Amino acid sequence: MRGAWRWSALSREAVLNTLNAHGKLWPLLACAVLGGTLIPVSEVRASDILRSDLHAEQMAGSGVVILSSQDPSSKPILAASCDALENDPGVLRAGTLDAVPGSDDVVQLGPYIPVVSASRSLFWEFGSATVLVGRQLDTHASDHLVRVLASRRFGSLDSTTVSLQPVGIDVNSALIVPRPPEDRWSSTCVVELSSRVQPAQMQPVLTAQLTTRGGMVTSRPAFNQKAKARDRWNGRPERYLPFLVAAGLAILAAALQFMRASEMATYRLAGSTRSDVWILGVFEMVVVSGTAAATGIVSSLLLEDLLADAGATALAVLWSAISAVWLFGFMSTGQLLRSEANLAKDR
């Protein structure tokens, strides 16, 4: 039965008992700070693995969709319609890729190096360079080729080396030039999607938006394996840490409350009802869990750049704190059964 204690007085008791350097709850408070910090810190490691896995999958072409004619010699895609796909939600970039006709004429140094014309929307580097060099081309050889290209076909050229491109945007060993304005039709349109979008779901949407002529255009993903990065993320052991922290804090709190039987007896001998003393214990746990939540949320914000999803991590910390209070409340009901005289004997 609820006694006469005011909520404000019970809250004050809980705060004074918990945040008391001479009290018995400071080890619990220290564990709460540790547990609250541990959750986001452990997620940093898991987030790092996820980023690395996603990057590997991205480089293997997991986000690339290729839309092309079945006949490689035909150019059925209106280039402008392909470039416009970059405005679709979930699309990182889109544009055409075509082999430059007659590039075989270019004097080669060593092995054959293709020259590809690409949409400006596909490579932001076209903003500062007129020819792009694939990342895997030998620097000296590419420099020579750029000079040759410049003298034979394109006039004066500024070049820059582009970053490594994913599978599906196969230009890492090629020279890339911007698509001339007069080339209105293209053989291949490539689209790179955000990692949050499923390529299989987007393929028909993208195909439907292309303006085509003549031959039939088909779409295919550049990545033919099963994406596992998200599965590994969802199965990470760190996912269970919030529950372990909640259970650990609740068990420790229940053990400490058992050791504080004399203090609980003091409240009861002073006329407090069993339920008031139980509520006091729960309030103390709210202070402890609140400390854990505050530490965890602040840590999540500080580590935001290193976390895959800082918001989800902060929510996990909050869930853990609420669960700890709930678990403790359940565990401490046994104390309701003990009489004040029985509690007073445990010193």
Added chain:
Amino acid sequence: MLIAVEDVDVTFGDRRVLQGFSATFPENQITAVTGPSGSGKSTLLGVIAGAIQPQHGRILFEGRPTTRSGRRARTVWVPQGSNSLPGRTVVDNAALAVLSRGLPIAKARSRARELLALVGLVDLAQERAATLSGGELQRLAFARALGSERPIVLADEPSANLDLEQTTILGDILTSLRGQATIVIASHDPMLTRVGQSELALR
């Protein structure tokens, strides 16, 4: 509050602790219950407090039979030894009983200081309870008991573990509390039982 115990039997297993026991405890007086260990002093206090249910007999407050919960609501227990919140101040400890009656914090602390003055601890109000001696803790327990404003205070061997000087101080303080509540003290310490205005001897 006038207490009457009528024809009470209490048995623990095969052991009969109280048999056909009857007594009255005058209102607002201190009654000392004396007797050797095992004579049933603590059991009698437990019966009055509602902690122990007798197999037979009845307990009357103000001439009316009471239920167990009714007895619990009108009594306050001062046990052997000294329970406290050791990390908290003396005034915080004394205020607990006042707070449990639903008074606001400021009023409870003000009343707690008055109670500490009654038991001679007001100078130690801001000290931590952990720094108090056994006798001082026992006095703090009485201050808390009075703060509950329940009409009956039951003290079980309050001078246990106290030296002569502390027992004398406690006795003097109990004497000063005469008329404030119906106080029943179970003790076999003559230094303490002398404060009783009436004595009930158990055998």
